[in-house]
Amino acid sequence: MTVTHKQAKGSDTVPFAISLRGVEKTFGAVCANHNIDLDICTGDIHGIIGENGAGKSTLVSILYGFYRADAGTIRVFGKERTLRSTADAIAAGIGMVHQHFMLVPTFTVLENIILGHEGTESLAKGFEAARVELAQLAARYGLDVDLDAVIEDFPVGLQQRVEILKALYRGANILILDEPTGVLTPQETDQLFDILRALKEQGVTILLITHKLREIMAITDHVSVMRGGEMVAHKRRSDTTPEELAEIMVGRPVRTDGIWHPPSPAQVVLRADNLGLNAEISADSSVLVSEISFALKAGEILGVAGVSGNGQSELLELLAGIRAPSSGSIQIGERHITAEMPSSPSEIKSLSIAHVPEDRHLTGLILSFSAAESMVLGYEEKIAGGMAGWLDREQLGEHCASLMRDFDVRPPDPSLKSSLFSGGNQQKIVLAREMSAAPSILLVGQATRGVDIGAIEFIHKQLIAMRDKGCAIILVSVELDEILTLSDRIMVMNNGSSMGIVERKEADARSIGLLMAGVR
Amino acid sequence: ANDIKPAVIFDMGGKFDKSFNEGVWEGVKKFTEETGIEVMEFEVTNETQREQAMRRMVERGATIVLGVGFAQADAISKVSAENPDTLFSIIDVGWLDAPNLRQYVFKEHEGSYLVGVAAAHASQTNKVGFVGGMDIPLIRKFACGYVGGVKSVTASADVFQNMTGPTPSAWNDPAKGAELTRSQIDRGADVVYHAAGGTGLGVIQAAADSGKLAIGVDSNQNGLAPGSVLTSMLKRVDVAAYETFMDAKNGNFSSGVTVLGVAEGGVDWALDDNNASLVTDKIKSAVEAARSDILSGKVVVHNYESDSSCPY
């Protein structure tokens, strides 16, 4: 099925910024893009949505010359182009902000921006010229960054800003953003959208990939939907609704809210008392977490909201035994975890606490392992007792296959390498592993980052079901929507300390947002 | 008997090591040139090959097998016992016992003593040096004889001693050899003797660069840097190799230990056109005097290997 849409502004004089016909791309047996036709109007913000693995990233990688299409034509501003390399794409005026940033972590902002476009052999001269130009760009689009800061010290929001600046510096007038908001806080997302609007005003064409329909509705002019490698629909934003888009995407109606129902909390299972954590190696010995106190009951979900980098990650690591508290205590049953008597991840596990880490790539999975192997990470003892215990392949495979069935992991192939699953499915593997341990307490970090709406719906349902079975859940998320959808109580963190715990019925986006910003 | 089939097994240094193995090769070459009989050769590259090579030589019909170097002792003692009809000969070994095995032992200490005497006379500073390859008894034996020779002339002389290193590359590190030599020269040495294989080339070159003197070892190294090599301590392994094959050819082969010292012409110092200008009459007569003292038994040069110590 191919659908093309009419030139929106109806004039034939302004050519499409991008116009694709019959683009094909296969990886081995997988057809990632099949017969793609797509027209993007100059000056538009054009959204692309689709499930995980639908072929969105592949399509834009072709546009950016990163992959070469097997067939099809690409026109940029009406001119047919062969995009053999990224250099060709840059020359054609295309810039891209990748989902996983293409920044050298040890370099400064300035170095990253001018990389490949230094102008002269002498760096000093290149820097000078770039500073001048960047100052102008920053003023024009409201993009302020410290040019001399090192990238790895930057929060993701700022890193992304650098990526945008980099593209603009290279003269892009078409900007592609692949899931730019997946890792951003709502505030950062708002700032990003302000920037995008400013860019649009200056005539830049924007192609935006996202999983969040709210964002599509908020900012785009047109939206295209992909499914299974094909382009299945094109819509004018004003002619569609989130419900309709979701249904085209997933192929069935999706419930985005109304999953929650009142909990029946029982006894307290975990108590944090004045919990604090100081940075270990930092010269300024800054405080990462300070004076956090709360009591968690069985059968409730405690949401932890906050702009990322305000100590939620560290709190989660404290509770998971990865870090030892500097002060205060955590009480679980009879056990008091303190600075003097720190815990360890293995002890925490033995206390029937499971942990879904924030970063599934670095921590939650071992990407080069098969799904079956990743499925027992931290629980190898279940299959093989003792350090030299025997890991039975068949048992591993069966264990994994049954969990994959329960959690609808696609493809349900235990022998597939973990890295080859889409983000949503990787997330499901981690969740399946941790939930199947039937813990009495579940720590969850960023449950649905980068995951498509179908999978989000599924994951949310699972969490509520766990809660109903009497599990106590701590849910850390930068998605305010997610917190509001799932939590029974909400703790808001700012600058390492708690701004207070709000009951669900008293919570709304505005009040929580103010607390997140540190306004009481 | 003209149906002899000789074979030689060089050791790890390789037949072109510019000293020990190459000396043997000279003797082998001379034998081939004179008799027209080809000699089968093999150069070992690891420990296991010694025995294997010896067996292969026997299998291929060798009637006399010459092993080069003490490292082959174990192999030759096994293989000679298994093949009583084949003749064997080994250089630098004197402690085995087999009716079909001839062993050559050199009195390197005597030769080193001679060049020590020469060094002491040539030295203006009364400081001389020695650079060895690895800190093993054989090298200590060279060093000890040398010290004896030096001290017999100038009792108060300083003899600096350095070893190159613990790994096999110690025999092939001319850069380090040169550096050790320079360190000795910096401390005042003006004659440096080496027993370090390829490393020794660095010794000779460093001495030449600083306008000092070096002493070569094993074969005649006087020609390497004419005018800078005072003399060389000759270890006539070529004679041993030649003799072994000749005796086997002529049916004169005898087993037992042959000790080659100054008296037998097995060790000596080298005098030729290249160093004629360096060896003054005084040096010449002193060395000759030392030689006759050794011959007469007036001087007995201490053998380090006899008690693992050096009295000088």
Place this chain on the structure above:
Amino acid sequence: MEQKLPRWIDIGLLPLINILAAFFVAGIIIAVIGENPFAALSVLVKGAFIYKGALGYTLFYATNFIFTGLAVAVAFHASLFNIGGEGQAMVGGLGLGLVALMLDPLLPPLLVVFIALPAAVVFGAFWGVIPGWLQAKRGSHIVITTIMFNFIAASLMVWLLAGMLMAPGQMSPETRSFADGVALAHFHTLLSYGGISVAKSPLNLSFVIALIACVAVWVLIWRTRLGYVIRATGQSEQAVIYAGHSPAKIIIITMAISGGLAGLMALNEILGVQQRVILNFTSGYGFTGIAVALMGRNHPIGILLASLLFGALYQGGAELDFEFQTITREMVLMIQGLIILFSGALAYMFNPLVTRVFSSFISASKGPE
């Protein structure tokens, strides 16, 4: 674009093509010096497998490579680059020797062998654990420390063998021979008990131990919890901490296993052949183990095959040196270098070509669609 090749091409045909390419280049060199490349090849192959005792020697060398290759591979699975196989083997041999020399006057030979064998493992492991500990606890780069530990082991050997351990009345830096019977039985003797007579070769029971080690390493890495954690440590320390293990501990354990395997190499050389500790018995096998492990893709079966290849090259190469006056041991070294280059470093060179040929073959046989 990226047609997946059938397994037989991937692990059978391609390596074969690579080796042929190496032989082709080596053949050119041999032709240049005026020898017949085919004659040389035939000597190489016969020398490695066919001549009397040749196979025994080939397997004997292969035994060394299996041990050192496995040592490198185990460490590699934890992302540790253990260059110290050479030193670990030396120290393993030292430990074995010390035990044998100490006990052989007191105990029956068989018992001595049984005690000396683990001593080789323990000493080798010890020499691996120190760099492992330094890496885990002090962050000292394991590549440098293992290089340094090779030098230190070599010095230790010279010091002991030319000093207190030297056999009295001897002049070479080696210990006295062990008592009779303190040795691993040779295959030719074992087979002669069964009435089979084969040529003498140094091939001994160590080969069987090496095969057992292959299986053991395979089980360890892919079938035990420890192996799982070792591999996980190699991929992501963060994930390992999260899973409740200590990467430092795993690094140390891994290096102990790796060092122990390298130490086992001493069995073959010292208990198998020399029956005394000699200087430099490792002859660079530890270094070659790196190439063996990497060519064998760090898998015991691959290592076994690579070891056989290297063993054949060592043995057949020596035979080349024997047979041809013009072919020297350096030339044999060159041929070995070429083979490592083609079948190791350039292993993927022919992939695209073979893939293209293969897919055109497939589509031709399928006919036009």
Place this chain on the structure above:
Amino acid sequence: MMAELWLQFVLALDATIRMSTPLIFCAMAGIFSERSGIIDISLEGKMLLSAFAAASLAALTGSAMIGLVGAIIISVLFSLLHGFACITHKGNQVVSGLAINILASGLTVTIGFAIFSQGGQTPFLGREQRFMPLELPFIEVIESLPIIGPSLGVIYSEVISGHNILVWLAFLAVIVTGYVLFRTTFGLRLRAVGEKPEAVDTAGVSVSWMRYKAVIIAGILCGMAGAYLSVAHGGGFVREMTAGKGYIALAAMIFGNWRPVPVLLACLMFGFLEAIAARLQGVDLPVIGQVSTDLILVLPYVLTVILLAGFVGKAVPPRAIGVPYAKER
């Protein structure tokens, strides 16, 4: 006595510089290669090949300069081979390096024997066929300065003056390396390609070509190291004459965290440890007395381990090192 000790110390410094020179060249070569993401353990082999090429050409033509040029060419050729295996064909970098090292051992002796029939050695080179030490002017002037004259004079005449041109080039190489890496566009891209090749690729710069350039530069530097060994510091080629220096240079490079100046210091440290080891052998030290030869020989290695364990923090290699760059994940 004090003056004598001082002199010995100064002479040890002088020796340090001579011993460090090949290490410095090789370590800088290593920096270029590894900063671009290519592990290079073939430093040893390339140094050996170029030592051989330099000595042979110098012996044949009588010109050290031709020797140096030949050394560089041969070393670059083998760098290209390394690149062909690891960059173009995504082969294992360590295996490729090992193969080159083994090839070098065999090739040098085989060709050497074919040309010179001296068992793989080249003829001993005369002074005119080598780079000889250059004496700097003003030694007398400095020595005659009041008060500081004598001690400064010794340093000037022994440590600073009296080195051959390649020694100067080695130190220049450090400055150039630092400048190129951190002050030029080329250096920026080079470092980026070793840290995050995707970033360079998406910036429209060819990752492969950058890496090729890096290994070529490494080849040039290795060529100089080899030439230094055989036609400057030494006077001829001997089989295996590099004797593990390439590996020590690699260690120095890691020790210095892939940064030119710390790496220079690490090379000097290795040189210094060797120099004093040479000078301590058989010397009567106050208090300790004579130190055993074996102990002295092992000193540099033990000290390295101790330093590494005690003082140097964790070495952080370029992040993309050893991984062939492929667009597909």
